[in-house]
Amino acid sequence: MAEKACKAMSLLKLAEERASMKKKLDEQKRKQQLDSVPYLPKDCVSNILIRLPIESLQQSRFVCKPWYSIIKSPTFIRDNLHRAPKVMIFLSLVKGFLRGWSDQDSALFHENPNTFSVESKIFDLKSVHMLHRPLICSSSKYAIKYMVLEDGKGMIRDYNATCMGKIRASCDGLIVVDNMLRKGELVIMNPVTRELNLLPLGTICPPHDESFGLVCCARWYKLVHLFRDESQFIGCEVLQIGEKSWRVIDGPAFRLMKWFGYDPVFAIGALHWVPELDHNEHIVTMTIEDEKFHTIMLPKTSRFNDRIMEAYDRLCFVTHEEINEISIWALERLSGEAWTKIYTIAVGCIRDLIPLYFSRFKWELYFLDKDGSVFGFDFENVQMKKFTTMKGCFMLAGAEYTLTLHANSLVSWQIKEDDRDDAIYS
Template identity: 45%
Template sequence: MYKWGGNKNVGLLTSVKKKALFKKEEDEKKQQLVPYLHKDLVSSILIRLPLESLQHSRFVCKPWFNIVSSPLFIDDHLGRSESVLIFLRPYSRGSLYHSPMTPLIPEKPNVFSVEANLHSKSSASIFGLETLNRQTKFCMQFVEFQEGKSTIRPYNLSCIGRVRAACNGLILLDNKLKKGGLIVMNPVTRKLDALPVGTLCAAHKESYGFALNNVTGDYKVVHLFQDEIGYVSCEILNARTRSWRGTNGPAFGLFGWFGYRSISAIGALHWVPHVDRNDYLVSMEVEDDKFHTVPLPETARTKDGIIEMGGHLCFVTHKGLNIEIWSLESLSGCKWIKRYSISEGVTSDMVPLCSQRISGDVIFRRRDQSIHVFDVKSQVVRKIEMDKEFTPVFDECLVPHVNSLVSW
């Protein structure tokens, strides 16, 4: 019996050795079939993936996660990303803002709730969350433009506050958990942070700017607000200090209010202070927080606007039956150059929305909600084939944006 057991053990050991040898041979064959890929080549492949696929790919393995999370990859991805328009639509359980032009959409399960996620990280009371649950909830979506067509895509997240500003893929949202507060978040990565409450002011008497200081690499939030007698003050929050500080606002006294959202370009934030018959811009340099007035090349009217285009600040204005696009490359000297004069396909109700970051094409919106694009290569205006779902609930929430992996 003893001898038989010994033979059995020897047989098992031999079997294990054979299996190990077989596995080693198989692994060597696989290595021959699938050669080693250098991380630069992997990075070059990953950066060309659609955004949703890229988000999933980062969790395939640790080396891929490190590549996708690296600052170099994030900057490269940002530079390759095209402009989109981010907007809000109400969910189907009812809305004070509902109208036939803004059809309700059903609320899907497993949607990321901005306020619920923020509530879980804060000390806000449960009664505050119950109050929020009774408010109108919005679905955040974006529309992208490719080859003359538009496509609506969801972020699969909900929010209650409005979008106030955007920069490099980050957005500013109203924080409904704290009156006057803000949330900064990336809707792609869903990373978010609550900002300290600043000066409380009525929404129609304030404006926010959001920009990157290219010298320090820090993001800044600029809050302009109007006091009781009509003067404009300014406070600024830096991402590094995370606190508001007052600064000298526009030293132009009682000059009315801001008819347009701020635009970040040429190292500054820019506002159009009047919606009609305006001859200048108000600009604040991001590096030193100094305000300037910048004369416009033509008097601005209600359908005119400013956009960022190819790194420059551009003024888009209706001139007779044409639309002219003027470019400003620097605040030094404030010299405007006429880049385009568009005559064909132009209507008097075309409002500029944004310029595409990669192609340079300019997107316009008409009174009937149709979208038109000015192709800078062919210099032709054409109507875009629109997705029927493109019905933002607020015009002011139609914000130029870029989907990125950038963090606050």
């Protein structure tokens, strides 16, 4: 019996040794497999991620902690912004939305789980007692969308976000929207990241008697508000995003702007306004660094379908010279104010073409016709081409479609103390 027991113990010990050996071999095999995977430096991973479309970047943040750290870094956000193409952001009416108000019904603003509602977020941030009920009941709801022009097609894409207020300004992927839950208040948000915050209350004016411009100045964003005061002069106030109140500055020292028309354009270190929609001979300029106003004469009288716009670090004036010609003038610096005609488009011109913007990465200029058709002029091939779009996707007669130049990015207006030396614009 003792001999049998000893033999059984030996067999058990042998089995344990074989199991331990197998475990060690399996661990060595797994280690060899891991070691065979090539190591990718952080810069290489960042270089791959930066090429992903903005929608994929949003999802890629949650793959792992290293990726999250890369995508959230100020350097990556800056590089992503520099690669972001220009788009046109706009509001599209959500048909059939007309709802009442109930003190207990915060669900008034909530959408389905995949849709972000600006008013729902504001509702969560503020007390119900501060809301303006009559304003809410009379409001319409809009889907926030954007138009992309590429490969001969004009494509409409959706942020899956809604709001009740008007888009007032845009810069670097940030937009400023009316807060329809409190009269005169504004909201700053990034429709891609859905980051949102309330801005302090400023001067309350009728919408057609005011204009907003959002710009990046050094490490901070500034919101400039022009408005007509009781004496019919133009007043001005400036808000540095993050501060608790607006600063009043001297506006243009003369009566101008019969009414505010187009959004201001930021170029060569200044914001530029076209004071009147038709028969205008000058623009009004505010230099961002010193916040001073002056006027700049245009090279020729601006008409209803002419526009100023930023292009390749210059301020451009796109004007209809003749029935079949569109000229492009450029201003490279504010000192001297010398406009230079740089190009005349003489093929494919239509009287009602409205300039939209210059492509960021190609030498092309895009236009919108009064019937909603989109055209692009290819300077390299000297060709005006019509983009394929969904029928009726844009109709200028529809007040809901106010196009604002935009860039989809991961930018935030918030800059942490530790990030200031590596800010978005250092």
